[in-house]
Amino acid sequence: MSAVASQESTRFDSSVDQYQIRRDRINSVIRYALLIAVGLVMLYPLIWLIGASFKTNAEIFTQVGFWPSKFELEPYVKGWKTSTEYTFTRYFANSFLIVIPRIIVTVISCVLVAYAFARFDFFGKKILFAIMVATMMLPQIVLRIPQYIMFQQFDMIDSYAPLVLPSAFATDTFFVFMLVQFLRGIPRDMEEAAQMDGCNSLQMLWYIIVPLLKPAIISVIVFQFIWTMNDFIGPLIYLSSVEKYPVSLALKLSIGATEEVEWNSVIAISVLALVPSVAVFFAAQRHFVDGVASTGLKG
Amino acid sequence: MASVTLNKIAKVYPNGFKAVHEIDFKINDGEFVVLVGPSGCAKSTLLRMVAGLESITGGELVIGDKVVNRLPPKERGAAMVFQNYALYPHMKVRDNLAFGLKLQGLPKPEVEARVNDAAKLLEIEPLLDRYPRQLSGGQSQRVAVGRAIVKKPQVFLFDEPLSNLDAKLRASMRVRITELHQQLKAAGQPCTVIYVTHDQVEAMTMGERICVLKEGRIQQFDTPSMLYNEPANTFVAGFIGSPEMNMLEARLTVSDSQASAALLGASTSFSSKGLPQLTDVTVTLGLRPENVLVNASDATGVMWLDSELSHIEYMGSEVFAYFKVAGTAITSRVPASQSGELASLKRGDRVRVGLELSHAHWFDAASGSNLKKQH
Numbered sequence: 001m002s003a004v005a006s007q008e009s010t011r012f013d014s015s016v017d018q019y020q021i022r023r024d025r026i027n028s029v030i031r032y033a034l035l036i037a038v039g040l041v042m043l044y045p046l047i048w049l050i051g052a053s054f055k056t057n058a059e060i061f062t063q064v065g066f067w068p069s070k071f072e073l074e075p076y077v078k079g080w081k082t083s084t085e086y087t088f089t090r091y092f093a094n095s096f097l098i099v100i101p102r103i104i105v106t107v108i109s110c111v112l113v114a115y116a117f118a119r120f121d122f123f124g125k126k127i128l129f130a131i132m133v134a135t136m137m138l139p140q141i142v143l144r145i146p147q148y149i150m151f152q153q154f155d156m157i158d159s160y161a162p163l164v165l166p167s168a169f170a171t172d173t174f175f176v177f178m179l180v181q182f183l184r185g186i187p188r189d190m191e192e193a194a195q196m197d198g199c200n201s202l203q204m205l206w207y208i209i210v211p212l213l214k215p216a217i218i219s220v221i222v223f224q225f226i227w228t229m230n231d232f233i234g235p236l237i238y239l240s241s242v243e244k245y246p247v248s249l250a251l252k253l254s255i256g257a258t259e260e261v262e263w264n265s266v267i268a269i270s271v272l273a274l275v276p277s278v279a280v281f282f283a284a285q286r287h288f289v290d291g292v293a294s295t296g297l298k299g
Numbered sequence: 300m301a302s303v304t305l306n307k308i309a310k311v312y313p314n315g316f317k318a319v320h321e322i323d324f325k326i327n328d329g330e331f332v333v334l335v336g337p338s339g340c341a342k343s344t345l346l347r348m349v350a351g352l353e354s355i356t357g358g359e360l361v362i363g364d365k366v367v368n369r370l371p372p373k374e375r376g377a378a379m380v381f382q383n384y385a386l387y388p389h390m391k392v393r394d395n396l397a398f399g400l401k402l403q404g405l406p407k408p409e410v411e412a413r414v415n416d417a418a419k420l421l422e423i424e425p426l427l428d429r430y431p432r433q434l435s436g437g438q439s440q441r442v443a444v445g446r447a448i449v450k451k452p453q454v455f456l457f458d459e460p461l462s463n464l465d466a467k468l469r470a471s472m473r474v475r476i477t478e479l480h481q482q483l484k485a486a487g488q489p490c491t492v493i494y495v496t497h498d499q500v501e502a503m504t505m506g507e508r509i510c511v512l513k514e515g516r517i518q519q520f521d522t523p524s525m526l527y528n529e530p531a532n533t534f535v536a537g538f539i540g541s542p543e544m545n546m547l548e549a550r551l552t553v554s555d556s557q558a559s560a561a562l563l564g565a566s567t568s569f570s571s572k573g574l575p576q577l578t579d580v581t582v583t584l585g586l587r588p589e590n591v592l593v594n595a596s597d598a599t600g601v602m603w604l605d606s607e608l609s610h611i612e613y614m615g616s617e618v619f620a621y622f623k624v625a626g627t628a629i630t631s632r633v634p635a636s637q638s639g640e641l642a643s644l645k646r647g648d649r650v651r652v653g654l655e656l657s658h659a660h661w662f663d664a665a666s667g668s669n670l671k672k673q674h
């Protein structure tokens with residue numbers, strides 16, 4: 001009697017289980033379908049861009065679909081050559097000549113300043129920090145003219161110095177702010193232990209703070225890379241010789257240079273110009289997401 | 300190889316709060332001293348001042364024969380174990396141990412030898428290549444101790460190192476740390492230990508001497524048995540011992556060798572050993588629960604009173620019984636083997652309890668200080 005009852009109940013349980021499983025599966029199918037649909041809508045411009053980069057100039061404006069009738073590599077080849085005397089090899093190299101030094105000085109200066117704000121007591125700290133945060137609200141455009149005049153007096157126009165040098169003084173206040181917040185979330189015990197171990201302030205920074213800040217520093221690198229790579233106004237204002245142009249300016253150049261714009265080449269180079277930023281983002285993704293999501297340590 | 304001397308040490312925090320009030324004491328070379336007191340009594344503050352993590356705002360701190368008030372932590376020859384261990388999360392256990400030594404610029408073989416010695420001593424050799432996040436609480440704790448040991452410090456500072464462990468592990472680590480202190484002494488590397496805890500059991504079992512603090516002032520600095528048997532004041536008497544000492548109000552008269560006391564509506568007389576001359580003064584009588592008898596015996600100097608049983612706690616080997624005598628709560632602690640008829644009693648039953656006044660502590664009612672110590 002009881003055996004029958006228990007059998008009954010297991011059959012009942014398993015049917016409940018199966019019902020549950022089926023419902024879960026349907027749920028997840030719907031969920032994923034929705035996510036994929038929204039994702040596609042958001043990504044469509046990018047997909048179209050990539051598709052269009054293989055099309056002929058005529059096809060871009062005649063065909064609606066993003067799938068090219070024929071995969072042409074010609075836009076890439078032509079675009080890379082450019083109508084100027086330099087190829088995009090030069091412009092990419094230029095971009096990196098700006099981006100890499102800028103990232104280096106940004107990381108060094110911002111970490112130092114954030115360390116000072118987060119861990120030291122000095123006269124006027126609160127006011128200075130408030131002023132620094134306030135400068136974040138200042139529109140960049142307000143600073144352009146005085147900065148331009150200053151660099152002109154330094155005789156630095158048409159060099160990369162005006163693009164790199166400001167970052168060496170922790171003017172990227174957003175990064176300083178981000179690092180300070182991250183540091184505030186790190187308990188001080190480790191630093192006290194390091195102090196007992198005989199660290200001075202700089203050793204502490206190098207051996208303890210920097211490793212703990214790693215996720216935040218990687219976020220700084222990624223942001224600075226993407227922003228600098230995409231910066232258009234800065235180079236436009238300070239650079240006058242074409243041989244010094246970064247990718248962002250060179251792209252514009254290829255639009256304006258000829259009467260009839262070779263849109264497929266412009267698009268092809270745009271696609272290539274996206275590659276470094278996307279690559280950096282994916283390379284750093286794991287740490288980067290860490291840095292944004294958690295500003296502390298476990299235990 | 301260092302004594303630690305505090306001369307009128309004081310601490311005023313930047314917000315104006317005076318956490319430590321002119322503290323004086325001397326810890327001998329190789330001694331194990333426990334700082335104990337309730338939360339907020341400035342144990343940590345005191346320890347961190349010795350370590351050099353907190354500035355000293357008054358007095359003089361001497362380690363060995365050097366005044367170290369203004370020296371940075373690394374020059375004080377002290378190593379500290381933090382409550383939450385503060386291991387470096389990005390370094391393997393081995394590097395956690397070696398970090399301080401490398402900073403000192405010790406040669407590599409020496410660093411390795413010291414790390415391995417410490418690892419062996421603490422039985423953490425298999426853990427050397429793990430990261431701190433891969434350790435259990437007890438293992439982290441041992442690594443934290445190891446990080447202090449490798450430096451061969453003159454002074455060891457512990458700030459509630461066991462408070463994050465479960466009761467069982469805490470008990471075994473207690474023994475381990477005490478043994479370690481002995482071992483190091485035997486190995487010719489004696490070190491002075493200052494150990495902070497709020498747990499009186501830890502204090503009593505580990506300390507060679509115990510410093511009881513309250514609100515930034517020393518209440519008593521003495522051996523565990525002296526603290527237990529001759530508490531300097533009502534605070535120490537109440538803080539040390541479990542269950543807490545019974546504190547009763549009494550009127551005391553002492554003349555020559557005879558003393559008589561009136562309490563709980565009765566009076567008795569006993570020998571006045573060590574008490575100052577008094578005439579009918581209100582005092583506080585302290586009586587440990589084990590000096591409250593429940594079985595009639597013919598011991599002399601016992602004051603028998605009628606009481607009402609409130610409740611009973613069985614602790615296995617012991618029984619704690621809570622009574623009410625003339626409206627005042629009294630606790631008794633009896634070995635289970637002698638609890639006799641207690642087991643069959645229930646709440647509200649009348650019991651005769653005997654107060655062994657010969658073991659009583661007498662405190663000034665106003666200041667709370669021990670009358671026997673006041674001369």
Ligand SMILES: Nc1ncnc2c1ncn2[C@@H]1O[C@H](COP(=O)(O)OP(=O)(O)OP(=O)(O)O)[C@@H](O)[C@H]1O
Pocket residue numbers: 312313314316318337338339340341342343344345497
């Ligand atoms: N930075 C500070 N500024 C002002 N007051 C402080 C500061 N740090 C601690 N205090 C105060 O000093 C007193 C002693 O603090 P401390 O941390 O030494 O207590 P403790 O005995 O270690 O307590 P616990 O057992 O809870 O750790 C407390 O009253 C605390 O509020």
Ligand SMILES: [Mg+2]
Pocket residue numbers: 342343344
């Ligand atoms: Mg504390």
